[in-house]
Structures are given as C-alpha cells and as structure tokens.
Amino acid sequence: MAAVASCGSGAGSTGSAVATASKSNVTSFQKRGPRASGTNDSGPRLVSIAGTRPSVRNGQLLVSTGLPALDQLLGGGLAIGTVLLIEEDKYNIYSPLLFKCFLAEGIVNGHTLLVASAKEDPANILQELPAPLLDDNSKKEFDEDVYNHKTPESNIKMKIAWRYQLLPKMEIGPVSSRFGHYYDASKRIPQELIEASNWHGFFLPEKISSTLKVEPCSLTPGYIKLLQFIQNIISEEGFDGSNPQKKQRNVLRIGIQNLGSPLWGDDICCAENVSNSHSLTKFLYVLRGLLRTSLSACIITMPTHLIQNKAIIARVTNLSDIVIGLESFIGSERETNPLYKDYHGLIHIRQIPRLNNLICDESDVKDLAFKLKRKLFTIEAGVHDLGSLQPRLPGSSNSPASASLVAGITGVHHHAQLIFVFLVEMGFHHVGQAGFELLTSGDSFASASQSAGITRMSHHLRPRALYFKENKSKVGARQLLETREEHLSSRLLILTQAERLCMGRRFFTAFHIFNELPCKGDCICLQTCQTQ
Amino acid sequence: MLDSLLSLGGLVLLRDSVEWEGRSLLKALVKKSALCGEQVHILGCEVSEEEFREGFDSDINNRLVYHDFFRDPLNWSKTEEALPGGPLGALRAICKRTDPGPVTIALDSLSWLLLHLPCTTLCQALHAVSHQDSCPGDSSPVGKVSVLGLLHEELHGPGPVGALSSLAQTEVTLGGRKGQASAHILCRRPRQRPTDQTQWFSILPDFSLDLQEGPSVESQPCSDPHIPPVDPTTHLTFNLHLSKKEREARDSLILPFQFSSEKQQALLRPRPGQATSHIFYEPDAYDDLDQEDPDDDLDI
Numbered sequence: 001m002a003a004v005a006s007c008g009s010g011a012g013s014t015g016s017a018v019a020t021a022s023k024s025n026v027t028s029f030q031k032r033g034p035r036a037s038g039t040n041d042s043g044p045r046l047v048s049i050a051g052t053r054p055s056v057r058n059g060q061l062l063v064s065t066g067l068p069a070l071d072q073l074l075g076g077g078l079a080i081g082t083v084l085l086i087e088e089d090k091y092n093i094y095s096p097l098l099f100k101c102f103l104a105e106g107i108v109n110g111h112t113l114l115v116a117s118a119k120e121d122p123a124n125i126l127q128e129l130p131a132p133l134l135d136d137n138s139k140k141e142f143d144e145d146v147y148n149h150k151t152p153e154s155n156i157k158m159k160i161a162w163r164y165q166l167l168p169k170m171e172i173g174p175v176s177s178r179f180g181h182y183y184d185a186s187k188r189i190p191q192e193l194i195e196a197s198n199w200h201g202f203f204l205p206e207k208i209s210s211t212l213k214v215e216p217c218s219l220t221p222g223y224i225k226l227l228q229f230i231q232n233i234i235s236e237e238g239f240d241g242s243n244p245q246k247k248q249r250n251v252l253r254i255g256i257q258n259l260g261s262p263l264w265g266d267d268i269c270c271a272e273n274v275s276n277s278h279s280l281t282k283f284l285y286v287l288r289g290l291l292r293t294s295l296s297a298c299i300i301t302m303p304t305h306l307i308q309n310k311a312i313i314a315r316v317t318n319l320s321d322i323v324i325g326l327e328s329f330i331g332s333e334r335e336t337n338p339l340y341k342d343y344h345g346l347i348h349i350r351q352i353p354r355l356n357n358l359i360c361d362e363s364d365v366k367d368l369a370f371k372l373k374r375k376l377f378t379i380e381a382g383v384h385d386l387g388s389l390q391p392r393l394p395g396s397s398n399s400p401a402s403a404s405l406v407a408g409i410t411g412v413h414h415h416a417q418l419i420f421v422f423l424v425e426m427g428f429h430h431v432g433q434a435g436f437e438l439l440t441s442g443d444s445f446a447s448a449s450q451s452a453g454i455t456r457m458s459h460h461l462r463p464r465a466l467y468f469k470e471n472k473s474k475v476g477a478r479q480l481l482e483t484r485e486e487h488l489s490s491r492l493l494i495l496t497q498a499e500r501l502c503m504g505r506r507f508f509t510a511f512h513i514f515n516e517l518p519c520k521g522d523c524i525c526l527q528t529c530q531t532q
Numbered sequence: 533m534l535d536s537l538l539s540l541g542g543l544v545l546l547r548d549s550v551e552w553e554g555r556s557l558l559k560a561l562v563k564k565s566a567l568c569g570e571q572v573h574i575l576g577c578e579v580s581e582e583e584f585r586e587g588f589d590s591d592i593n594n595r596l597v598y599h600d601f602f603r604d605p606l607n608w609s610k611t612e613e614a615l616p617g618g619p620l621g622a623l624r625a626i627c628k629r630t631d632p633g634p635v636t637i638a639l640d641s642l643s644w645l646l647l648h649l650p651c652t653t654l655c656q657a658l659h660a661v662s663h664q665d666s667c668p669g670d671s672s673p674v675g676k677v678s679v680l681g682l683l684h685e686e687l688h689g690p691g692p693v694g695a696l697s698s699l700a701q702t703e704v705t706l707g708g709r710k711g712q713a714s715a716h717i718l719c720r721r722p723r724q725r726p727t728d729q730t731q732w733f734s735i736l737p738d739f740s741l742d743l744q745e746g747p748s749v750e751s752q753p754c755s756d757p758h759i760p761p762v763d764p765t766t767h768l769t770f771n772l773h774l775s776k777k778e779r780e781a782r783d784s785l786i787l788p789f790q791f792s793s794e795k796q797q798a799l800l801r802p803r804p805g806q807a808t809s810h811i812f813y814e815p816d817a818y819d820d821l822d823q824e825d826p827d828d829d830l831d832i
C-alpha cells in the first residue's frame with residue numbers, strides 16, 4: 001500500500017487547486033505570506049481523497065469509523081485496506097449501531113458502499129442509518145444531552161466566576177471539512193443523501209436459490225458468492241487501480257453483517273466440532289487479500305458469543321486487523337453493579353494492527369465503557385474494575401497495573417531503533433543558539449546515542465547546522481502536524497507522551513526542527529547551512 | 533403478556549424441559565389463535581395427529597390445517613398426498629400462499645427438525661418464513677406470520693439453542709415451582725432493549741390459558757433489628773450548615789469576574805481600530821486545549 005499524504009492545505013495557498021482538492025482540511029492554522037516553493041511542482045505528487053487523512057505515525061491513509069471517539073482509540077481511524085471486526089453483544093443492540101455509523105460516514109463523505117447481509121435487506125439497512133449532526137446544532141445537542149442527565153441539584157447552588165464568559169463563543173467550521181462526524185441515533189438519514197450515494201447491496205437469500213446443490217467445497221456457497229461479488233465491484237469500479245482513466249479516486253466501504261451466523265450457511269455457531277471449520281477463516285483470508293490490493297476498508301460484525309469452538313475465535317482474531325468487542329450489561333449481573341450504573345456496556349479493544357510500523361498505537365486507557373444516550377453513542381474511559389480487565393493487546397503483560405510500565409520499557413527499545421532510523425534519514429543536525437541546546441559536537445552525540453542504546457553509528461553522516469532566530473512563541477509537537485504537508489519529507493515522527501518520557505530532552509528537541517513553522521507574529525526562521 | 537405472544541409475529545420459541553412440558557402451552561396458543569380467526573398450520577412431527585387433536589373441540593379441529601410428518605417422515609409409502617420437500621418444503625409452501633391475513637404456524641417440534649435437518653438450513657428456512665412480511669413502507673397483501681416452535685432444550689447443546697434463540701423474536705422458557713408453572717418471557721424487539729417478564733399460568737383441560745399470580749412467597753425472616761441510621765454530620769469539628777444570615781451574605785457576594793452591565797457592554801463593544809473578526813476554529817482530534825502542555829519546559 002502506498003503511503004499517500006493529503007494535500008489539505010489551508011486557504012493561504014494561491015487557491016489554484018484548493019477548490020477541487022480534498023475536503024479533508026487537517027490544518028487549522030493559516031499561513032501568511034508567499035510560500036517558499038511553487039505550488040504546482042513542490043515535492044512528490046500528493047493524492048487527495050475525500051474523507052481520508054494520513055496517519056501521523058506512519059503516513060497510512062485512514063478513514064473514519066463514524067465515531068470520533070473510536071477513531072481516537074484506534075490511533076486516528078481505520079486504515080484503508082484493513083478489516084475492523086466487531087464482536088457483537090449478546091442481544092445485538094449496540095453493534096448494529098456501530099455498523100450503521102460506519103456506513104453513514106461513508107455516505108456523508110461520498111464513498112461507495114457495499115453492504116452485505118444475510119438477515120436484512122441492504123436497502124432496509126440503509127434506510128435506518130443515523131442522521132449526521134450538523135455544526136450549529138451539534139453543540140446544542142451536546143449541551144442538551146448533558147443537561148438531561150444532570151442529577152437534580154439540591155438547593156445549594158454554586159455560582160461560578162467564569163473568567164471567559166464574555167469572550168465570543170467558538171464557531172465550529174463546516175461539517176464537510178471535518179474528518180469524523182457525529183450522528184444522531186434517534187433520527188434517520190435524509191433520503192436525498194442515500195439517493196445521491198453510490199451503493200451496492202448483497203442480500204444472501206436473493207443470491208442463492210434454496211434448491212442449489214451444495215458441492216463439497218472448502219468455502220460455504222454463501223461466502224463464495226460474497227467474495228465474487230466484492231471482487232466484481234472492486235474491479236469494475238476501479239478501486240484497485242485497474243481503471244486508470246478515473247481521475248477522482250474514491251474509497252469503497254464494505255460492511256458485512258452477522259458473518260458466521262447460521263444464516264450465512266456456516267455452522268460454527270451450531271456445533272463445536274464442525275465438518276468445515278475453516279470456511280470462515282478462509283473467507284477472511286481471501287477478503288484480506290482483496291482489501292489490501294484496493295482502496296477499501298471493511299467492517300464486519302460477528303456473533304462470537306455463539307461460536308462454540310474457541311479456537312475459531314482465536315483464528316478469526318488473528319486474521320482481522322482491528323478487533324473490538326462489545327459487552328452489554330443487559331441481563332448480566334453487572335447491570336446492578338453501582339459502578340456501571342451510568343453505562344450500557346464495556347468496550348474491549350482486543351487487537352490493534354501494526355501497519356508499516358514497529359509498534360502499534362496502543363492507548364493507555366484500558367477500561368472503556370460505552371453509553372447510548374438518547375442521541376449519541378459515547379465512549380468513556382476510567383471505569384475502574386481491575387478485577388475484570390484482561391487486556392489482550394499485543395505487547396502487554398498480564399496484569400493491567402503493570403501494563404503501562406511494560407509499555408514504557410519496551411518502548412525504549414523500540415525508540416532506539418526509531419531514533420536510529422530518523423537520524424540516518426534526516427541527516428545529522430546541529431543546533432547551536434538561542435536557548436537551544438542539542439547535539440553540538442561529536443562526543444556529546446556519542447554519549448547521547450549511548451544513552452539511547454545505540455551502540456553503532458555510521459560516521460558518514462554529514463552534519464548540517466540549523467539556526468533559530470528569535471523565537472517568542474512556543475511551538476508544541478502537535479503543531480508539527482499542521483504544517484507537515486509543507487515539509488519536503490513526509491516521514492516525520494511525532495512522539496507520544498510515553499515516548500517522550502523515555503527519551504532524553506535533547507532528542508526530543510530534535511524533532512521540532514524540521515518544519516517551517518507558521519508565522520504568528522514573531523516568526524521563526526530557519527536557515528540551513530552545510531558545515532563540515 | 534402470555535396472551536399477546538402471537539401478536540408480535542416472528543419466531544416464538546417455547547423452551548421446555550422434562551419437568552415442565554410445553555406441548556400443552558403450544559396447544560393452548562394454537563387454540564387461541566384459531567379462535568381469533570387466523571389461519572393455523574401445524575407441522576406435526578413428534579406426535580401423531582390424533583394425539584395432537586385430542587382435547588380440541590370440533591370447530592377448532594376444523595380450522596387447523598395439519599401437515600402430518602409423523603406417520604411417514606421419509607415418505608416411504610410414496611402416496612400423492614405426501615408433501616414434496618419434507619417439512620421445509622411445507623414451510624415454504626405456506627409462505628408462498630397468496631391470501632392475506634395473519635398466519636400462525638406451529639412446529640410441533642423444532643427438536644425433531646433439528647435432529648433431522650442441518651441446523652443452518654433450518655435457521656435459514658425459519659428466517660425466511662418469519663421475516664417475509666417485514667418490508668417497511670410496502671403495503672404487501674401478505675399478513676403477519678407467527679411461527680411457534682417447541683424446543684426441548686435438554687436434547688441439544690448450547691450451539692443450536694443459542695443459534696435459534698438469536699433468531700427468535702420471543703423466547704418463552706418454562707419453569708415453575710411447587711406445582712405451578714411459570715413462563716419466563718424474553719421479548720427481543722429489533723433495536724430495543726429486550727424485555728423480560730415472568731408469568732405464572734396454568735392450562736385448563738380444554739386448553740385455555742389461565743393466568744395466575746405466583747405462589748405465595750414465604751416471608752423473609754427479619755435479618756437485623758432496626759438500626760437507626762447514623763447522621764455523619766454530627767460531632768464534626770467544622771460547621772457544615774449555614775444560618776440564614778450567612779446564606780444571605782453569601783448570595784449577595786459579587787464574584788470576581790462578574791461585571792455590571794455597563795462594563796459588559798464596554799468590553800463587548802468592538803474597540804475602534806480593531807476589525808471585527810470571527811474565529812472559526814476546528815478542533816481536531818490532536819488538539820489539546822490543556823494548559824499543562826508538556827512542551828512548556830522547552831525554551832523555543
């Protein structure tokens with residue numbers, strides 16, 4: 001998969017290609033002044049697809065899952081070419097909502113949809129998609145939800161001295177430029193949005209006639225038909241690059257509902273020792289191959305609580321990229337637990353992929369609970385019930401208490417490799433001046449590299465020097481995101497909190513150098529010069 | 533709620549066991565829907581037709597359409613009246629009928645069907661039958677279909693039972709205590725929380741349903757003598773309550789950032805020389821509005 005970068009530049013550009021360019025506007029800062037390089041032939045060719053953005057870790061193209069909270073937990077979104085598997089809750093109430101949010105996000109962004117189900121007609125599924133919350137109303141919806149759930153206060157009222165009450169409120173920008181949207185679960189999507197979208201449906205009872213003779217085959221006939229259908233759509237509409245004359249590339253979002261249930265003809269839910277236990281795993285393997293070679297992302301909901309053979313669940317988890325389990329409290333003893341009285345269930349993030357990366361973007365929070373409010377589906381963290389938590393994330397130890405410690409220790413090991421890569425790629429930079437103290441001489445570099453665990457360093461790197469002129473404004477690591485597209489090299493490493501804690505300060509400052517930072521009054525000018 | 537089981541449509545699963553049998557409840561529900569004027573089809577696989585019709589009076593017997601698979605399940609006698617395709621073929625034939633009106637199909641035993649047919653085929657057929665009329669906005673002339681299936685849950689493992697209960701709209705589990713039968717009804721409406729309810733009942737000899745209150749619950753012995761609740765606000769070294777005067781004084785206190793209205797207007801009016809500007813801010817996920825930025829220690 002090619003790592004593509006989005007060219008969502010702000011309004012500061014000369015405006016030549018902005019109007020037709022992507023709608024994904026990553027930056028919220030705007031540059032003043034002329035750009036350093038020409039607009040048309042700067043750097044590598046940048047592809048822009050609506051509704052996608054590159055990951056800040058590895059440049060992987062991401063799409064939103066439809067829930068911004070879930071995007072954040074997954075490290076920015078769902079990478080294109082991967083499979084998101086949702087293990088359904090017992091009564092199948094909340095997993096269809098995630099499924100529908102994913103499809104609704106596709107409609108709002110203009111992606112092509114492929115909906116496959118053995119239970120419901122895809123046209124009916126599309127009619128029931130939640131409506132997107134538009135900008136002006138969304139803030140009101142949030143507040144309304146908050147107020148509705150406030151417990152009745154006693155007569156002791158608190159008056160708050162709010163310093164900023166006179167400042168004008170921030171207006172949220174137009175909805176089409178955002179990456180993830182919020183959806184109102186109580187309203188249906190407007191009919192014109194569905195009609196304007198391009199979708200394909202696969203309803204199993206229509207595609208398979210009931211009197212068909214079942215030939216002995218390793219895949220059940222339902223799965224074979226579905227794979228053929230997906231392959232046809234991908235090749236006909238050019239998602240795998242086979243139609244080069246299409247100028248506007250788009251993403252295909254595939255949604256498969258209730259995979260593995262008996263309605264698909266698969267009997268892994270019915271018996272423990274099935275005759276054809278590899279049907280589902282072969283299907284996932286072939287599906288993954290189709291996805292990796294095309295611009296598509298897939299969501300699958302699976303009733304894993306019905307699967308009798310646990311080995312199949314383990315294999316299915318390995319064959320998927322992201323696995324999320326939903327556990328609702330209905331009917332279980334946790335419903336009466338006062339700890340969980342505000343929530344409807346727990347979310348378990350069972351697996352996060354490592355795509356073109358040495359480590360995965362594991363979030364620090366392991367206890368997540370969800371709540372379906374009247375309109376919104378929210379995910380909250382911090383429900384402490386350590387006895388029941390079993391993080392199964394890769395690279396984590398068994399007890400949750402020491403999970404972060406282990407992550408820190410293993411993190412350093414990875415960072416040594418990453419720093420090495422970074423320094424070799426970017427060249428070796430000295431920074432002298434203005435409160436900036438970095439690797440100024442050879443021996444301090446050696447000591448610094450030793451402290452990072454690098455024992456060998458090739459000496460053919462040519463040092464270059466960068467100066468900082470006067471600088472009054474503080475720039476954080478996050479602002480590097482905003483202007484990243486300006487930089488010639490898109491391989492910038494942004495560190496997370498955990499990584500910062502492990503590194504020495506001098507290394508950390510090195511990451512700030514490589515950007516043309518935006519002009520905010522006092523400007524920061526970088527000059528590079530070659531020194532020997 | 534036991535009366536209105538059939539009004540919801542879909543698959544109704546009656547799970548019984550050796551101690552609490554369900555065929556009488558099945559016959560009671562069949563009788564009730566026959567009296568309501570619905571078409572009733574019975575797929576009799578486990579007991580003979582005479583035994584099933586026993587206890588019904590003649591007008592109900594005339595309304596029942598009985599498909600007999602008990603006498604000759606494998607169609608060895610090759611008579612013309614044998615239905616092609618076995619029980620599933622009969623089910624599909626009932627689906628394809630053209631006359632409107634609600635239909636109730638009673639499967640005398642889903643257990644028998646599970647033992648003779650592959651589970652996936654049965655699930656697909658049941659789904660096709662029970663969801664035939666669920667097309668929103670479509671004024672189809674075909675009425676609502678209810679499928680009543682009797683399942684002996686002790687005969688099957690958790691797999692088939694789980695698969696069938698995930699398909700079912702309503703699940704009735706029979707139990708009881710001290711000679712009185714109860715039905716635990718779990719109703720799964722699509723996209724809503726499932727509701728459950730326990731109903732005590734008994735079946736009269738003419739197969740009509742008699743809803744009852746539960747057996748008398750013996751009184752729980754008192755666990756502890758009544759302990760007066762302890763008020764934690766007594767014996768404190770500080771004062772938690774406010775007197776009236778103190779409350780008034782607190783209410784009349786002016787907080788630091790509360791401005792009088794003139795000052796507010798003065799602040800909000802745009803100063804000369806300052807162009808009115810709007811802030812369009814798009815907070816993206818990486819934006820941290822936290823004041824405790826860890827980058828603060830850098831002297832950039």
